[in-house]
Amino acid sequence: MSDEGFDITAYKMAAEALPHDYLCFLNTFSEIESDGWLRKLHDHASWADIGIARATASLESVRESMKSMSKAVWLCVQGIPYDPLIVERWGHEILRFAPHWLARRPPSLYRRARRPAGRVLALKLFALRPPSRQEVEDHFEIVCAKRGAIYAKLPSFPNPHIRTNAFMMRRPVFLEVLPPTLGTKEDCLEFESGHTSMTNSIVQRGLHAVVVGDDARAYHSSEWSSSKTFRSGAQENILVSDNRTRAFETMLPAGKKLYEHWTWHGSDNPA
Incomplete structure (x- = not known):
């Protein structure tokens, strides 16, 4: 077969x-x-x-959990400060998709990270100044809308x-x-x-x-x-x-x- x-x-x-x-x-x-x-x-x-x-x-x-997991990985790719609580909750996924963040390497302008769906993307850091929380939320929603169509149509919780x-x-x-x-x-x-x-x-x-x-x-x-x-x-x-x-x-x-x-x-x- x-x-x-x-x-x-x-x-x-x-x-x-x-x-x-x-x-x-x-x-x-x-x-x-x-x-x-x-x-x-x-x-x-x-x-x-x-x-x-x-x-x-x-x-x-899966729609909700993948969006949350993707956001945690995406923020690490963007170079947010190392946080032990993030490691405790998301370390398993970050190890797969953003291992450089766990190693606390200095962030570069561009990072390449594997998406949960398995593709490799080039993600650009916010330039020159740290973004506000709302800017992070807004930017991630744009990224999710473009890249998350595979999960967007799936049911919300509870989904037996x-x-x-x-x-x-x-x-x-x-x-x-x-x-x-x-x-x-x-x-x-x-x-x-x-x-x-x-x-x-x-x-x-x-x-x-x-x-x-x-x-x-x-x-x-x-x-x-x-x-x-x-x-x-x-x-x-x-x-x-x-x-x-x-x-x-x-x-x-x-x-x-x-x-x-x-x-x-x-x-x-x-x-």
Whole structure:
């Protein structure tokens, strides 16, 4: 099978080729964390009223969290003074996209920083004088409007959605909820967490989307935040981990608190 495209593209190709009643999808970041994980997923996916059983899910608005994260990285690229609190909250992302700021190197007139969407941009510092807070806000809104279209159409919080890795469902249902096109990053984001997401399509069919834990219990959306799976507790109840769950484990406490609030409370400023 070709490795081109995105995870969902490969899932679609597999679903069209395989004759099985139930399909379980994992990507290359998946690591099994629970004995009997496949049976646990199937035990719930096989219920008549369950449309999908998954190892992790979220209420996060990717539009809101990506904008906030992008702003923190962008300000570091602009050369704001080093601040330990920023490191505690945003160090994981700054290390990826603005490592020079963590090293406290003298800012130059131009910096190159990797955007969350993966592209490299040349960002110009404000010249000659420090900008006011309002100028920073106004300038960032302009940058976000130009560069953030990929996230702009996604729902606000709360946005219940199953994360599209390590999930099981009936093959006919999966083929029914697939969108007509999956050729772009926008298509895949919409399928996972957009207004017409796989989760919303399943719920509209009168079916439930559940998270299954290592404890073999199915958690409905009202219980996801307490399931101790994705960004919940120490994630000790997770069936299958991935790059996102492992990244959460390596964050400093303030960063974990921030991401947990994004995921389950929609707040940028956890108490």
